[in-house]
Amino acid sequence: MLIPSRNRGGLSRRRFVTGLSAGGLVAALPRPLLARTPTAGQIPPVARPRWDLRVGRTRIEIDRKVLHAPCIGGDVPGPILRWRQGDTVSINVTNTLADEETSIHWHGLRLPAAMDGVPGLSFAGIAPGKTFTYRFPITQSGTYWYHSHSGMQEAQGLYGAIVIDPPAPDPQPCARDYVILLSEWSDVSPMDMLDNLKMQDDYYVFRQRTLASLPREARAAGGTLAALKDRLAWSRMRMAATDIADVTGVIYTYLLNGHAPDMNWNAIFTPGERVRLRFINGASMTFFDIRIPGLEMLVVAADGNAVEPVPVDEFRIGVAETYDVIVQPTQARAYTIFAQSEDRTGYARGTLAPQPGMSGPIPPMDPRPVRTMVDMGMGDMKPGESMHGMAMPGHRHGSAMAGMDMADHKTQPPMSGMPMPRHEEGAMDDMDMKDMQPAPTALGGHGHGHSLPMPAAHLHKPGTMDHDAPAADMAPVLEVDDPGPPPLNVENQNIARMPTDRLASPGDGLEHNGRRVLSYSQLRATRPGTDPRPPTREIIMHLTGNMERYIWGFNGRKFSESGPIRLRRNERVRFTLINDTMMEHPIHLHGLWSELENGQGAYRPYKHTLISQPGSKLSYLVTADAPGLWAYHCHLMLHMETGMFRTVIVE
């Protein structure tokens, strides 16, 4: 029976009949609407401080993929927990799993370290048959989520949304309020994924550049020779420009509130109403690009914290991030909530409609992004060139001249899809490459300020992130933990020699797409930060990895080869992330806020998870005001499990 929907414990009669009438031949047609759980995405009517959650395995079938999923209350995602700021919540989590421990981590919540739910760091985990009571005061409000931090249970279904009511009336009142939790579903266990990736890093990628795709690339690059040169340059580096996601729609079905695209999750509105949509990326390996064709979205919160409203057509949500958006549909028609995966191998989809059961048109997916030299952090240096000997105390990458060249390149007028004029001077291999790609950081659709690369003098130099100009930030940073350029070793295959500021870029694949796409530089908190102190210490962390061996880490080392990051109590620290890999990494610091230095001065957005774009450099401030052991890691599950994880100790 080719029934796309999920069922557990056999087919219901209705589904069986639907399946019959549909037959096998309509496999390619839109499937009938089968609203599964009418409550999915519905926020409980009132906040409650006490919850009992039972973790067990349940047989769930979605999109013909059967999984004995670890989950809460037999459902994926788990229940939406609604709390109220100011309350002390008490959650009893009972582990009914046969022979594995479990845990629940409250993602983005500020709480005592012992309640954070990370086995080994916060507590010893919850053994089978045992109950653990989490108890902590709620000091914040907004959209968050929870997930297991044990084994890889999160990847298989142990996650859910948290909505916390603010103490005061919401400054953005909405008639309707929905949670939209995006995730993945696969019958391949994450352990098997990792096993396959260790043997073949592009195991799940079937969109490589091939002979068959050469004519298309040649057209885009303005010549076969140019396309071949580009390929050769990537091949020489033993990397693939098509490496966007490690695990893809080849095995994933993308879910929206636990619904496969053909199950068409529905949210109801009355025309003219303001509808709040609380987007949560609960996936383990997938970034989503979200839009609702025909509707403008007003981004009003990021990672639970209110931001000045930004009207956008589209935004990218990294794994573990949350965004609240408000839409105001005026027509009585169906609008499609379309969340395509960054690599464009699939999408999650739902519908906003005045009546249940409606569906709107599904837009085609965009072309998949292709990585460029900017993602390699290469500027205009040759891939093989060593920067050793150039490394100086200022930790400057590249000479001033090189930096000038780079700026020159990027300030070319953006001509999306058109070959850029060749530069006569020093036409090195990868310069040629860049010539073939549209200028990476030029004007997006919205004409907002743009991330032109910083001049060389500012590149990669501690304490000179020049987003926040105020005098406070000009104060000297007393202590700098600079690991230096990462080594090229077993665990690291690339050095971003010219990392650029990409905060104004919405991300690979979203530039110049004709839509207004959110970028980090647009996020502005609605109130100034609570800690005005300038940082007294800067910690530079390089994100590193070896795709070929599938090892990830920081500073060329995986977790097991590193020590903890020690912060003094109440220390004010600037973290600077330099991404030497060619992938995005959503970096999550538990227990403490990450205040992104994105040029908004004192109105820095407070986030718990930050996307570090490939080849980029960004910084954020942290106040170490919560003692204990905290996890600090890339939220791509397989990156975390292979070493991109550190323990932060606040003493």
Add this chain to the structure above:
Amino acid sequence: MRRALLAAALLLPVTALPALARSQTHGQTITTARKTATATLRKPPPGPAYHAADAPTNAPVAYVGGMKPVMDQGRYLHGILDQLEGRYAPGGTDFRWDGEAWYGGDYNRLWLKSEGTLEHGRLHDGDHELLYSRAVSPYWNVQAGVRADIDDGPTRTWGALGVQGLALYQFEFQATAYVSDRGRFASRIEGSYDFLLTNRLILQPQAEFNLYTKSDPARQVGAGLSDVDAGLRLRYEVWRKFAPYVAVSYAGYLTQARRIVHDQHGESGALRLTFGVRSWF
């Protein structure tokens, strides 16, 4: 002259070793000082005032219940049969396999390599190696161990030392030097490349060369470049782990070995239409 060339060829894998290691970790003294994942954790040597906030320390973190939050030291087991094929000829079809398996973590692995050809009911070119493999750079592993030539000919055993990895432009490459229990030297160089015609249809040229310092007529081995086994395989990856292929393969003896085989009235080389399956787990 020929001797010099031969010596150079034999030395290639050995000399390539440190050179490769050097080229990959050029000047990166800071962290290559760390030898193994489990070695005593050392402070970086003096140099520029670099200090990593997450530098390895001697004061281990007291994890609750001794539980490590992530398992980045997993061990894996994989095996691949690159060649499992019939080489068609009017006089009789040869059957050949060539594969390898490994078990271990990111740095240390145990490798097993095996290849052989069944020809007219006789097994020859049987070559089996058990190697310890150590990752030394982003793309290269150093391998050392033993090789046994076990087939229907006389058995020979060798000590082996070589490199295996991914060369520039994504060439798969292996070069190994051998020294036998009788004090002879040999070398093997293997390479292959995947041309993606589509994402599933892949054309792979592959070649393997064997060199020896001394002839061994009982094993059809000649001094110098002794034999070559090459193929041009067009495979279709039905699944990643299962790909049937059609190929032309060439197995032949060269230089002195060619004369030895000729004197033994053997076939000195043949280009054959070949069918097979590439699979792995």
